[in-house]
Amino acid sequence: MFRSVLRPVALAAALMAALAGCGSSSHTNTARVNAAGSVDLSGITLTLGDQAHGLETLLDAAGALKGVPYKVTWAEFQGAAPLFQAMQSGKVDTGTAADLPTLQAISGGLKIKVVAAATANGSGTAILTQPGSPVKTVADLKGRTVVVSSAKGSIAEYLLAKALADAGLSYSDVHVEYLLPTAAQAAFNAKQIQIWATFGVYQDIAVEKGAQLLVDGRAGRTSGVGFISAAQSSIADPARKAAIADFLRRLAQAYAWTTTHAAQYAQVFVQKNGVSPSVARTVVSQGARALQPVTPQVVTEVQAVSDLMNHIGSLPSDVRVAGTVDTSLFPHALSQ
Structure with a gap:
């Protein structure tokens, strides 16, 4: 299952395998809506896009999908770029990604809406260097090559851009290359990559193996916002x-469960994903603790991300974030 992230996998192969696992378009399923507006969901199959089995592990650990009145299939991806390609194909109903990859997809014409948000402290995105590297500060990056996972417009790229700006450098002061996380992980382990901007479990495994943390996404260097998005075609089907909407409610319950069951969640993470207990504990500690509606405050924070990345040319258009949101599926926080 998750052990596959430790091996290089080409983007095309990963995408085709994931799409094959999705089967035929989920939109061919049928469900009945009666005159009173109640819905029989037994004919629906939701295909949920995931990265590195993150949501799947969370929901399984919390038992949040027990008794769902519809069928669920998972479409697994290494990063946001192939996930959104699958959503473009109509094979996937929902996706999970950080703010910038979601904006990148929307900027490229993908017809999705942002339907919920989860905010973490930013520590799950980082720029790493090899043990003993002469690069000790962000200023030392000038003139060097930085490999970014997973593609142009990733959250790791935003961290790099923001860190450079904060250090008084321009984005053109470094040479950027892009590589999917598993391929980058293998190259970094072989010391073929000296500086790597990455995220999540890929970051945590590298640090456990001795990588130096140059800077992470805390202290405002990233927004920490992750989005759940849904295909507009899926939303259009009542x-x-x-x-x-039911899936989002269950996901909110799963996030709430982690606040009092962090140790249990970490144990399940080890079992399902084949990582060490210390990596699992780190992943859990870096994660969000609540699913929330996409509030005006979230919109403002993410708009700043859009503006900066458009300024450096990594976002084709300056996305107006407020216009990408649909709050009707998850209008209230779990406690409300």
Whole structure:
């Protein structure tokens, strides 16, 4: 399962394998909506896009999908770029990604809406160097090559851009290359990559093996916002929309469960993903603790991300974040 992230996998192969696992388009399923507006979801199959089994592990650990009135299949990806390609194909109903990859997809014409948000402290995105590297500060990056996972417009690229700006450098002061996380992980382990901007479990495994943490996304260097998005075609189907709304409610319950079951969550993470207990504990500690509606404050924070990345040319258009949001599926926090 998760052990595959430790091996290089080409983007095309990963995408095709994931799409094959999705089967035929989920939009061919049917569900009945009666005159009173109640929905029979038994004919719906939701295909949920995931990265590195993150949501799947969380929901399984919390038992949040027990008794769902619809069917669920998972589409697994290494990063946001192939996930959104699958959503473009109509094979996937929902996706999970950081703010910038979501904006990148929307900027490229993907017809999705942002339906919920989860905010972490930013520590799960970092720029790493090899043990003993002469690069000790962000200023030392000038003139060097930085490999960014997973593609142009990733959250790791935003961290690099923001850190450079904060250090008084321009984005053109470094040479940027892009590589999917598993391929970058293998190259970094072989010392073929000296400086790597990455995220999540890929980052945590590298640090456990001795990588130096140059800087992470805390202290405002990233927004820490992750988005759940849904295909507009899925939202347009009343029954499918109802199923997605139910999924979001269950996801909110799973996030709430982690606040009092962190140790149990970490144990499940080890079992399902084949990582060490210390890496699992780190991943859990870096994660969000609540699913929330996409509030005006979230919109403002993410708009700043859009503006900066458009300024350096990594976002084709300066996305107006407020216009990408649909709050009807998850209008209230779990406690409300």
